[in-house]
Amino acid sequence: MTEPTVLATFATPSLVAPDHQPAPSSNPLRLGLLASGSGSNVEVIAQAIASGQLNAQIQVVIYNNPTAKVAERAERLGLAKLLLNHREFASRAALDQAIVAALKAHQADWVIMAGWMRIVTQDLIDAFPRRILNIHPSLLPSFPGANAVEQALKSGVKITGCTVHYVELAVDSGPIIIQAAVPILPNDTSEALHQRIQVQEHRIFPLAIALAAQSDAAIYGE
């Protein structure tokens, strides 16, 4: 028995048009990063800042899991880091209140969820209105929630991808800033697919942060 045929085609090789490149702004964005895992997106954002692609500075990296590899990575990158272990908080709201306090203490203006596996509460959203971004490994609105890569693979779609969006209370909702499409290949594994999606995450996340800072007034009609 041969494998099912698996096909995806793309209309356009790349759509990051030159006029969408963010203009440098005078004041660096002050970012607070939230991460639960390895923090590869933290590193990519730090690199984008170092290379001048993103005019920003990382005020603090907050993580919720004592064994998360992002701690070591932040250390190596010389970034301020803070463990707020969700197991030590009585509720989601209590954790988010501590996060808000820490972000404010570190003078962060933007909250960047770089692989943040906790469900956010109104407390965090109210403290940073229209200033919280998340990256999700699917082409939303397809496959929100946990295990998005596995969901896509199991469903039989031929194209998936990743999405950077503003965070609202409902999981993986909120205005979309950038998406990138990624093909699902014959005999793809969840690991191989996740890796190819991450390559695209690393491309679009720094750009999305810059664009959000530049254009969020427009998106929200201010």
Place this chain on the structure above:
Amino acid sequence: MTEPTVLATFATPSLVAPDHQPAPSSNPLRLGLLASGSGSNVEVIAQAIASGQLNAQIQVVIYNNPTAKVAERAERLGLAKLLLNHREFASRAALDQAIVAALKAHQADWVIMAGWMRIVTQDLIDAFPRRILNIHPSLLPSFPGANAVEQALKSGVKITGCTVHYVELAVDSGPIIIQAAVPILPNDTSEALHQRIQVQEHRIFPLAIALAAQSDAAIYGE
């Protein structure tokens, strides 16, 4: 106020790999086409047959709307056509029973929904098990149902597309054969976007028919 930033990026320019090109099979597929609108996909399938890309013949074009432009198109292409006006049938099942009878009378083996705007019933599915294909103007599972292009535009996604899939009873479900991704551009209109999606529909639909004929045994594990 400037327009919201609209961005999409694509990992791969094209994924119709050479080894996915369908091999010619000895017996032409005998297609019954169902259409409700202009029938541009009917024309594209006829062209793919004429050019030798698709080894098939169109047995009949069935349409449900007396004013559908597909009638004129079928006439011009010299295709057998048949009006089965849904308003003249007491139920969806009754319409589908008439469709099945007509398809069998015209010796169609495959049912190709080329812009078919009626909800199918079990009668049609049972009569052509694993032999009904549909094209839908979104990257399913996002935006099933009517007005998929408008739904995508309104939702703020940056990437949409089209999907050819086997038909199951639930609307716009069933195993996916091919998808194509299409960017949503700044200041896109529903008409402009629909047109760009149709360009991709016309690319993938004939290929999907050939691939389905070739690989459906594999997909269904027969």
